[in-house]
Amino acid sequence: MADKCVFLDRDRTIIEDPGYMTDPDAVKLLPGVELALRSLAQVGFKLIVVTNQSAIARGLLTEDGLEQIHDEMRRQLSQRGVELDAIYYCPYHPEGTVERYTRVSADCKPSPGMLLKASKDLQIEMSESWMVGDSPRDIEAGQRAGCRTIRVRHKGDGASEQDEDVQADFTVRNLVDAARVILRESGLAAAVGKMAESPAVSVGAARLPSSAQTPIDSMTDSQTLHEILRHITQTRTPGNGAEFSSARLLGAIFQIFAVIALVWGLIYIPDVMNSGESNLIWHVAMMTAGVLQLAALTFFILSRQR
Ligand SMILES: [Mg+2]
CATH class of the missing domain: 3.40.50.1000 (HAD superfamily/HAD-like)
Incomplete structure (x- = not known):
């Protein structure tokens, strides 16, 4: 046969x-x-x-x-x-x-x-x-x-x-x-x-x-x-290895700006400490850093769920 x-x-x-x-x-x-x-x-x-x-x-x-x-x-x-x-x-x-x-x-x-x-x-x-x-x-x-x-x-x-x-x-x-x-x-x-x-x-x-x-x-x-x-x-498995992810990229970009805003705010800490008064620029910088950090975290979480 x-x-x-x-x-x-x-x-x-x-x-x-x-x-x-x-x-x-x-x-x-x-x-x-x-x-x-x-x-x-x-x-x-x-x-x-x-x-x-x-x-x-x-x-x-x-x-x-x-x-x-x-x-x-x-x-x-x-x-x-x-x-x-x-x-x-x-x-x-x-x-x-x-x-x-x-x-x-x-x-x-x-x-x-x-x-x-x-x-x-x-x-x-x-x-x-x-x-x-x-x-x-x-x-x-x-x-x-x-x-x-x-x-x-x-x-x-x-x-x-x-x-x-x-x-x-x-x-x-x-x-x-x-x-x-x-x-x-x-x-x-x-x-x-x-x-x-x-x-x-x-x-x-x-x-x-x-x-x-x-x-x-x-x-x-x-x-x-x-x-x-x-x-x-x-x-x-999607995402296995170095697969491109737009959510991960956005997360990284927001993270970078969050760090920049934080550094910007930190520069004004001596002024705040010395004057003992509220400093508008310091407030804006720290709030911006917080918002950007939240956005970065959101995109990182989204990229992991894809
Ligand atoms: Mg061949």
Whole structure:
């Protein structure tokens, strides 16, 4: 019986992309990747990486060097409980500098060659499989291979002309969200939702991974689920980190003027003490400081409630 799988782009989908990755020490998993992949594997998806590696054709990297990078990626994933089923790469590019690799290849995305090979090698049923990647060429390769597609668009990603031509079935912000979509669309959300009913966690419609169909250790699965929920809660909480807040800005401005008014009033204290009489400027300064301080506090409280 054929298996279902998730084809995964490598750079900016699983690991950070420093440009041309040529050093195993630079391999760094993106946040939440292990949780997403673990949950997909638990419900029976094979995990297959398909990556263009034109750095080889350009003479920046050898196939042995690429192997070391992939060994490091596998090692980091394995440490976190994820085993990849296969990695396919395309070393060719028509504008390469290494003759052996300088050519057009049907394996290079957007062509679907790598996916079709994997399908043959590992008995993959394309209609039940997905392609996830951050580039239009990933999406096109997935569509041409007959998979459903998910585009990962990171914060700050601009639009290109290719974006107009290639429309993924779904667009998400990271691999954790992609896993949620796949599980939901695969009809696994209901069983997962049952597990996700934890009074300590509230993430709206988040319905997340589980071992709905595959018998696995329930404790491990529950832990995975809660790790993902925590990840999503952290990344979605408004005001988390240095998010801009106009109320906080106004509070700071009023606070500064309150201090200035207070200092202004303090300057007149010797006069008040010496004369023993009421000083109009001192009164105005202190009242202004009080009003401004109240306004500052109000805006600070408002900013915390948002
Ligand atoms: Mg990529």
